[in-house]
Amino acid sequence: MTSEMIGALLPLLVGLPLLVAGLLVMTGPRLRLHAVVNFATMLTMLGAACGLVYYFWAHDGGAVAHQVGHWPAGIAIPFAADMxxxxxxxxxMIxxxxxxxxxxxxxAANSRYFAPLVLILTTGVNGALLTADLFNLFVFLEVMLLPSYGLYVLSANRNLPLRRVHGAxxxxxxNLFTSTLYMIGVGFLYGTAGSVNIAVLANQAQTDPTVAFAGAVSIFALAIKASVVPVHGWLARAYPGTSPAITALFSGLHTKVAIYAIYRIYAVVYNGDTRFLWIGVVLFSLTMLIGVFGAVGEKTTRTILAFHMVSQIGYILLGVALFTELGLTAGIFYLLHHMIVKASLFMSTGAVEVRYGTGVIGALxxxxxxxxxxxxxxxxxxxSLAGIPPFSGFAAKFMLIVGAVEAGEIAAVVVMLFVSLITLLSMLKIWTGMFWEKGSGGPATKTGTIITSATRDPYAHEASYTPELATEATHSQVTTLTGAQTILESDESTVPRRRINFALAAPSVILAAITVAFGLGAQFLLALSGIAADGLLDTTQYVQAVLTP
Structure with a gap:
């Protein structure tokens, strides 16, 4: 296929999920049909995305673009893609x-609106990744956020109304604040440069201080979305308020799209301007430190993992702060690795929450x-998150450290090594508190299963409650622990050896296997990331593709 043909297909990655979402709404509450169509649509787009990777790999980079409606370049709605x-x-998509x-x-998907909302969310994500227009980026970010509000509330912990209301x-x-701030920056850009097309704005921030300031406002808004210090605390408080499934989904989409936009804007509009890189090095190093220290005092798995998510965002963005070939390659590799690993952690601990009813360290x-x-x-x-070989986290951190040394940022190297140690200790805290040592209840003790008091509700105390848990134990005594929990004491012989079934365990296992594959096949993924980094260092082909009618 020619680049023109591939470019013409890019809008389908935005239009297809939106169309399918509308059709599913009209079919009514047919949940099995919704699930099948949802999976089929996502797998189709995954195949298309992998096809794009193969195309750019075969052509050693490059870019493709399409002007929607065939309006003149610079006015039309542009979609563009590179490696x-x-x-x-x-x-x-994975x-x-x-x-x-x-x-x-x-x-968590037992709602007629779940599949349509996820499809609309995917529309926003794909649009934000493909658009080459900063105003349209705002539009697609809003398209992402609107269904996210619905997913958050549909899957929120109904047994803890205060947490649900506070988190939502x-x-x-x-998100409303950051959207408003982002639009202020875009308005400044249009007022000073006369365009919000990213290709038209290419390199202007280097020569025009007003463009540089306006772009900085937009980047600051995106940094809030990405949860960069000092505007980071909202993420660790909001994400645990919904179900584990939605937390895992959001962890790989919302902040990562913001990070992608920061990489793209700084590469194209600022052309990697070295005058401002020191600001990024300082802020992202602080993000690593404060994020990991925030995790130390937390007592539930998801709040610990959410603070570590903040910390790891500092690593990812350090790649753009270095803005060298090695730094960008390592940053992109780290971004891809982190999306997989963090979701796997949320799903493995989330599976425990779903079946055992709690994510509190030491309760199990x-x-x-x-x-x-x-x-x-x-x-x-x-x-892998801690950077231990042979997993993908080791290759990502090692390359980032080498890139920082090459750029002379020794202080950032020290911060990375220190944070890696604290990260490992935090992971051991979850391991010992949930998976190894005997707790106040759980499968290793005679008091069997921790179950919430509200057995009718599908979500209780940090996670989903399933009625099967109540039938697995024959009670000899019920002891109330708190207003939110009870322990159903049972004879040890009545507790099955395995309560997390294959369907619930498989997602975390699949993602864990992918991080192993990323680690063992790091050379190939680093080669792909290197092609992507070259496209950020030299944006000529991307800009030309966007400006071509």
Whole structure:
């Protein structure tokens, strides 16, 4: 296929999920049909994204674009893609497919609106990754956010109304604020440069201080969305308020799209201007440190992982702050690795929450004895997050450290090494508190299963409750622990050895296997990331593709 033909197909990655979402709404509450069509649509787009990766790999880079409606370049709605875009599309589609699977298995998808909302969310994600217009980026970010509000509320913890309301309010408020701030920056850009087409704005921030300031406002808004210090605290408070499935899905989409946009804008509009890179090095190093320290004092798995998500965002963005070939390559590799690993961690600990009713460290213990598959999946992803070989996290951190040394940022290297150590200790905290040591209840003790008091509700105390848990134990005594929990004491012989079924365990296992593959096949993925980095260092082909009628 020619580049023109491929470019003409780019709008389908935006239009197809939106069309399917509308059709599913009209079919009514046919959940099985919704699930099948949702999976089929996502797999189709995954195939298309992988095809884009192959095309750019075969052509050693380059870019393709399409002007929607065939209006003149600079006025039309432009969609463009290069290797960076293709890699992001592929990994986001992998993550979305696996998250849908986990949502189905954990019963978070038991709503007629779940599949349409996920499809509309995918429309926004694909549009944000493909657009070459900063105003249209705002539009697609809003398309992402609107269904996200619905997914958050549909899957939120109904048994803890205060947490649900607080988390939803914080999530909505912060995103509305950042959207407003972003639009202020875009308005400044249009007022000073006369265009919001990213190709028209190419290199202007280097020569025009007003363009540089306006672009900085937009980048600051995106940094808030990405949860960069000092505007980071909202993420760790908002994400645990919904179900584990939605937390995992959001972890790989919202912040990562913002990071992608920061990479793209700084590469094209600022042309990697070295005058401002020191600001990024300082902020992103602080993000690593403060994020990991925030995790130290937390007592639930998802809040710990959410703070680590903040910390790892500092690593990812350090690549653009270095803005060298090696730094960008490492940053892009780290971005792809982190999307997979973080979702795997949310899903492995989320599977425990779904079946055992809690994510509080120490409330359960010895899960590894009854759930060895989940324990192994968690350990693999945790070691990868900490940067232990042979997993993908080691290759990502090693390349980023080498890139920082090459750029002379020794302080950032020290921060990365220190944060890696604290990250490993935090992962061991979850491992010992949930998977290894005996806790106050759980499969390793005679008091069997921790179950919430509200057995009618599908979500209770940090996770989904499934009625099967209540039938697995024959009670001899019910002891109330708190207003939110009760322990159903049971004879140890009545507790099955494995309670997390294949459907619920498979998503985290699949993503853990991918991080192993990324680690063992790091050379190939680094080669693809290198092509993507070259496209950011030299944006000529991308700009020409966008400006070509």
């Amino acid at each position: 960076f875009t293709a890699l992001m599309l592929s990994v986001t 993550l979305t497919v696996v998250s849908i699977w986990f949502a189905q298995a954990s019963r 309010r914080l999530y909505v408020t912060m 213990g010895g899960i590894s004895r009854t759930e060895p598959v989940i324990a192994v999946a968690f350990m693999i992803a945790a070691l």
